[in-house]
Amino acid sequence: MAEQYIVVVAGVIASLLGFVFLYYNSLDGRQVLVIERNLNAPNRIAGENLLPGGYLKLIELGLQDEIDAQRILGYILYKDGKNVLVSFPLEKFQPHVAGRNFHNGHFFQKLQKKAASLHNVNLEQGTVISLLEENGIVKGVHYKNKSGQMLTAYAPLTIVCNGCFSNLRRSLCYPKVDIPSYTVGVILTNCKLPNENYGALILADPSPVLFYPISSTEIRCLVNIPSEIVPSVSNGEMAHFLKTLVAPKVLPELYNSFIFAIEKKDNIRTMPNKIMAAAPHPTPGAILIGDAFNMRHGITGGGMTVALSDVVILRDLLRPLHDLSDASAICKYLESFYTLRKPMSSTINILANVLQKVFSASSNPAMENLQQTFLEYLRLGGVFSYGISAIKLSISFLFHCIIWRWPIVTSISFSQTLVGWG
Numbered sequence: 001m002a003e004q005y006i007v008v009v010a011g012v013i014a015s016l017l018g019f020v021f022l023y024y025n026s027l028d029g030r031q032v033l034v035i036e037r038n039l040n041a042p043n044r045i046a047g048e049n050l051l052p053g054g055y056l057k058l059i060e061l062g063l064q065d066e067i068d069a070q071r072i073l074g075y076i077l078y079k080d081g082k083n084v085l086v087s088f089p090l091e092k093f094q095p096h097v098a099g100r101n102f103h104n105g106h107f108f109q110k111l112q113k114k115a116a117s118l119h120n121v122n123l124e125q126g127t128v129i130s131l132l133e134e135n136g137i138v139k140g141v142h143y144k145n146k147s148g149q150m151l152t153a154y155a156p157l158t159i160v161c162n163g164c165f166s167n168l169r170r171s172l173c174y175p176k177v178d179i180p181s182y183t184v185g186v187i188l189t190n191c192k193l194p195n196e197n198y199g200a201l202i203l204a205d206p207s208p209v210l211f212y213p214i215s216s217t218e219i220r221c222l223v224n225i226p227s228e229i230v231p232s233v234s235n236g237e238m239a240h241f242l243k244t245l246v247a248p249k250v251l252p253e254l255y256n257s258f259i260f261a262i263e264k265k266d267n268i269r270t271m272p273n274k275i276m277a278a279a280p281h282p283t284p285g286a287i288l289i290g291d292a293f294n295m296r297h298g299i300t301g302g303g304m305t306v307a308l309s310d311v312v313i314l315r316d317l318l319r320p321l322h323d324l325s326d327a328s329a330i331c332k333y334l335e336s337f338y339t340l341r342k343p344m345s346s347t348i349n350i351l352a353n354v355l356q357k358v359f360s361a362s363s364n365p366a367m368e369n370l371q372q373t374f375l376e377y378l379r380l381g382g383v384f385s386y387g388i389s390a391i392k393l394s395i396s397f398l399f400h401c402i403i404w405r406w407p408i409v410t411s412i413s414f415s416q417t418l419v420g421w422g
């Protein structure tokens with residue numbers, strides 16, 4: 001067997017990495033082993049929107065053809081019968097650049113297929129049980145293959161990207177996970193959004209509700225519910241909550257489909273919204289990326305954009321290296337990854353975590369004030385709404401918040417947490 005250079009554990013990002021390494025290193029015969037627990041298309045409610053910035057990263061990776069998707073140009077925010085349209089600032093880009101929405105499972109499988117089609121990527125179904133560590137250096141992984149056999153894969157570099165529930169991150173970072181809310185998802189059919197290229201976000205008490213297309217016939221609905229009040233799905237309380245408290249707030253043209261979707265058996269899905277600041281513990285022989293390393297609230301749909309941006313940075317750092325055998329030297333060299341990723345990750349993370357507070361503010365009169373201010377701010381249009389929708393391009397909203405609205409902003413005390421969220 002040819003020498004294995006890199007073992008990648010799992011995920012959307014992992015199959016991408018498999019592709020990327022092959023593409024740039026095929027001449028020196030580098031082998032990449034990708035171990036993924038489940039090669040079937042996952043049925044998830046997370047990772048269905050790729051921001052325009054994430055789409056640009058796919059282009060940098062040469063993988064833009066791997067999505068077939070709905071084009072999204074921005075969002076319409078609704079509150080108390082009024083609305084404001086927020087477009088992504090795309091004028092400077094070619095017409096195909098936009099947000100993209102899709103079934104996460106379809107996207108995932110297309111990327112995996114692409115990776116697996118390359119001759120020195122070995123995509124294997126298996127579950128990684130632990131990292132193989134010797135004297136503080138990661139030498140590979142212990143994993144169970146599809147038939148349940150325990151195996152060991154050795155490599156000078158192991159890239160761990162096994163997502164938000166990672167069982168492998170403990171020795172590679174200082175994980176401090178916060179779960180402020182849960183997202184509840186259903187799929188609506190037989191209805192249309194007011195504007196098919198715009199998502200709709202309804203700022204309502206008790207929960208903000210988000211709608212966006214994921215195919216030409218399906219609209220995803222996500223409801224964000226604070227952790228303290230999440231009803232149980234299994235005993236029917238969730239359906240009751242959605243029907244009595246959320247349904248009256250949804251757009252009239254979506255109402256019937258919304259009720260139908262809640263009543264459909266086994267249709268309601270939930271997912272924790274996890275927040276975890278990037279706190280690396282650089283370890284020779286391994287690097288952690290994706291949600292395993294850093295998480296922000298899901299409401300702005302920025303996770304894959306951060307992860308894809310990290311893949312591009314890591315690719316560029318690894319590209320000139322031809323020898324990975326000195327694990328300590330490589331580890332030292334890769335420390336610049338944490339600095340290079342900051343402009344993108346901090347911007348998206350901070351904005352996501354602030355916006356989830358703003359969007360969830362409706363049930364508290366003081367916070368409601370903040371939400372109104374935010375909408376008025378967006379109504380100013382131009383640079384003001386662009387700053388927010390650009391997310392990955394600009395931190396102008398935050399900047400303006402800090403300059404203009406400091407007293408309000410500090411009332412949600414994000415100033416103290418700002419630093420930690422990066």
Ligand SMILES: Cc1cc2nc3c(=O)[nH]c(=O)nc-3n(C[C@H](O)[C@H](O)[C@H](O)COP(=O)(O)OP(=O)(O)OC[C@H]3O[C@@H](n4cnc5c(N)ncnc54)[C@H](O)[C@@H]3O)c2cc1C
Pocket residue numbers: 009010011012013014035036037038045046047048049050051126127128129161162163164166167183271272273274289290291292297298299300301302303304305307
């Ligand atoms: C409610 C919600 C909505 C979201 N919506 C969006 C959105 O619209 N847009 C967006 O960009 N981001 C969104 N996100 C975030 C996004 O889902 C993540 O940032 C992204 O999926 C991270 O990619 P990843 O490859 O790190 O992890 P994942 O996509 O979670 O992949 C991890 C993979 O690892 C595999 N795995 C796990 N453990 C093992 C193991 N031990 N061995 C082998 N394989 C293993 C799993 O099978 C899985 O395939 C959302 C998050 C939430 C919670």
Ligand SMILES: *[C@@H]1O[C@H](CO)[C@@H](O)[C@H](O)[C@H]1NC(C)=O
Pocket residue numbers: 145146147148149151
């Ligand atoms: C799992 O590994 C064992 C031992 O190497 C091998 O015999 C078996 O075929 C493998 N199973 C799969 C599904 O690859």
